[in-house]
Amino acid sequence: MQRILTGIQPSGILHIGNYFGAIRPIVEMQGRGEVFVFLADLHALTSLQDPARLRDYSRMAALDLLACGLDPERTVFWRQSDVPEHSELMWVLSTVTPTGLLERAHAYKDKVARGQSANAGLFIYPVLQAADILLYDADLVPVGKDQKQHLEITRDVAGKFNEAYGPVFKLPEPDIPENIATVPGLDGQKMSKSYGNTIDIFMEQKALRKRIMGIVTDSTPLEAPKDPEGSYLIELYRLFASPEQVEEMKASFRAGGTGYGHYKQQLFETIWSYFAPVRQRREELLADPDQVDEILRRGGARASAIARDTMDRVRTAVGLR
Numbered sequence: 001m002q003r004i005l006t007g008i009q010p011s012g013i014l015h016i017g018n019y020f021g022a023i024r025p026i027v028e029m030q031g032r033g034e035v036f037v038f039l040a041d042l043h044a045l046t047s048l049q050d051p052a053r054l055r056d057y058s059r060m061a062a063l064d065l066l067a068c069g070l071d072p073e074r075t076v077f078w079r080q081s082d083v084p085e086h087s088e089l090m091w092v093l094s095t096v097t098p099t100g101l102l103e104r105a106h107a108y109k110d111k112v113a114r115g116q117s118a119n120a121g122l123f124i125y126p127v128l129q130a131a132d133i134l135l136y137d138a139d140l141v142p143v144g145k146d147q148k149q150h151l152e153i154t155r156d157v158a159g160k161f162n163e164a165y166g167p168v169f170k171l172p173e174p175d176i177p178e179n180i181a182t183v184p185g186l187d188g189q190k191m192s193k194s195y196g197n198t199i200d201i202f203m204e205q206k207a208l209r210k211r212i213m214g215i216v217t218d219s220t221p222l223e224a225p226k227d228p229e230g231s232y233l234i235e236l237y238r239l240f241a242s243p244e245q246v247e248e249m250k251a252s253f254r255a256g257g258t259g260y261g262h263y264k265q266q267l268f269e270t271i272w273s274y275f276a277p278v279r280q281r282r283e284e285l286l287a288d289p290d291q292v293d294e295i296l297r298r299g300g301a302r303a304s305a306i307a308r309d310t311m312d313r314v315r316t317a318v319g320l321r
Contacts, residue, residue, distance in 0.1 A: 013200045
């Protein structure tokens, strides 16, 4: 059975880009193999130095993932920081990782260009990411097309280690769903907490409506026909609506006589209805907070057992045994 692994960074409130890009694919993979999902709170430290917020975000991310359908009976679900072997393996891997490989990382260059502090943690982020994956002998790692380089770096690092110390690590393969498009944000860029253009999954009704009404549109008058191609509104609507509903909206765009405000209201109502069962499940989890703690504790115990076995192999290979 294939082992599938992914992590969610709790550096902010989860949004619909996270849902369609990572959470829903994970939920759909349950039963297809051994699924491992961790809260990447160590990674979050590269951009979040507020302990109270990090605790809150980690808690909310756990609630949100469980509410969205992550099943702890079919998935190993844990906090990264509860398994110290992540950090230990990162250090060992860093000793075989060429700095030139890290300098070529697109994510690092993009974040620095956008004003994030160029700290050492951000620079060696891909090494910790490699440790996260290799620690559990993952066969498949779900990634978007824009994240493929992350896994290529992991494979390079594993290859360098194996060249130096023997065949300790298997090389994971990317799992790139072809039918998952990049989710546009309010401004048309990829939806990202870093860009401040997100639509959060569990927003209050009034806040969600206000956020949807803030989607950037052009100045085409109400009565004039509108071009549906490349419209952020339609691209977002496509995620929640049936193909027939999408075609109806596109035809309405071309016909004219309807303003963007009407389409935004339609998008708002569709999103609100889509996440109604998920909101109900989240309320049930909030009413029993000990349940979430126990799920993470059990998941951490299962992850730790595997991580310890891997580190025994690594320590022996490098001479620490």
